[in-house]
Amino acid sequence: MALGSDTAEVDLRRHVSLVFAGAVALGVGSAMLLLGAVVWFGGGGQVAFVLRSPALVIHFIGWMLLLASIKALSLSPRGEDKRLVVPMMSAWVLSVLAAIVGIWTLPRVLSWGICGSVVCSLSLLLFLPAAYFPLPFVPSVFAPVIVCHAAFFLLEARRHELIAWGRLRNGAVILVALAAASIAVQAVGWFSGAAYLLAGLTAVGYTFIVSGLLRTLRIAREFNGSVPAVSRLEGL
Numbered sequence: 225m226a227l228g229s230d231t232a233e234v235d236l237r238r239h240v241s242l243v244f245a246g247a248v249a250l251g252v253g254s255a256m257l258l259l260g261a262v263v264w265f266g267g268g269g270q271v272a273f274v275l276r277s278p279a280l281v282i283h284f285i286g287w288m289l290l291l292a293s294i295k296a297l298s299l300s301p302r303g304e305d306k307r308l309v310v311p312m313m314s315a316w317v318l319s320v321l322a323a324i325v326g327i328w329t330l331p332r333v334l335s336w337g338i339c340g341s342v343v344c345s346l347s348l349l350l351f352l353p354a355a356y357f358p359l360p361f362v363p364s365v366f367a368p369v370i371v372c373h374a375a376f377f378l379l380e381a382r383r384h385e386l387i388a389w390g391r392l393r394n395g396a397v398i399l400v401a402l403a404a405a406s407i408a409v410q411a412v413g414w415f416s417g418a419a420y421l422l423a424g425l426t427a428v429g430y431t432f433i434v435s436g437l438l439r440t441l442r443i444a445r446e447f448n449g450s451v452p453a454v455s456r457l458e459g460l
Contacts, residue, residue, distance in 0.1 A: 236297075236300055237444060238293075239296035240293075240444065242289050246288075246289030246290040247377070248286075249282050250283060253281075254283075254424055257427075260420075261424050265421070283360075287319070290376065304382075304383075305383065315373075315376040316376060319368075319369050322369045322372055323365065326366070326369070327365060329364060330362060330365065361419055361420045362419070363403075363407050363410040363422070366403075366406070371399070371403045373399060374396035374397075374429070377396045378396045381436070388440045391436030391439070392437070394432045395429045395433035397429075399426055399430075406422040409422065
């Protein structure tokens, strides 16, 4: 079926494109965090962490693209697609809440005391946390967020054929593994070292996800722009 002849196919193609763009943005933001950590480990000093601010902006764009993709999916007439809207929206909302809670706990995690708590609260209200804190590198901030992202992409994977499904699943597994490792690193007090790298290494998980979504988009082009209807794989 040609893309232009069916509004539903247009919306589904838009959904996949938005998820793809969101995954790319999240991957690019994480890669910038990784670059900053590598430069810091190489003796570049804390000036390397100047990349954290644009990285957070790019991550925010990625979040908004994922939100837009849910809207596009909600317009699908397919029952299996509509059933994914609520759990995907739940995963997205939880990722935002996880980030907010993580930021609020920063003073306690970093032992900043009362003054630090006040500054943290004010900066959060002004939506300027990156100006004051290394928050994208703190495991208790980013780990719950990437777990929610993993859940989102696992749900998305159910709409794709076997190879793309496997890539999205592998990317989600990598994100969960990095989240678990980062929390363990923070628990044993290695925060200022390995945690910086782990935050950036989430780019690897997003790269797997991007490759899976790119395959779906290529298949769509081969089918004259239409997105094949794919239900959840049997037995999965």
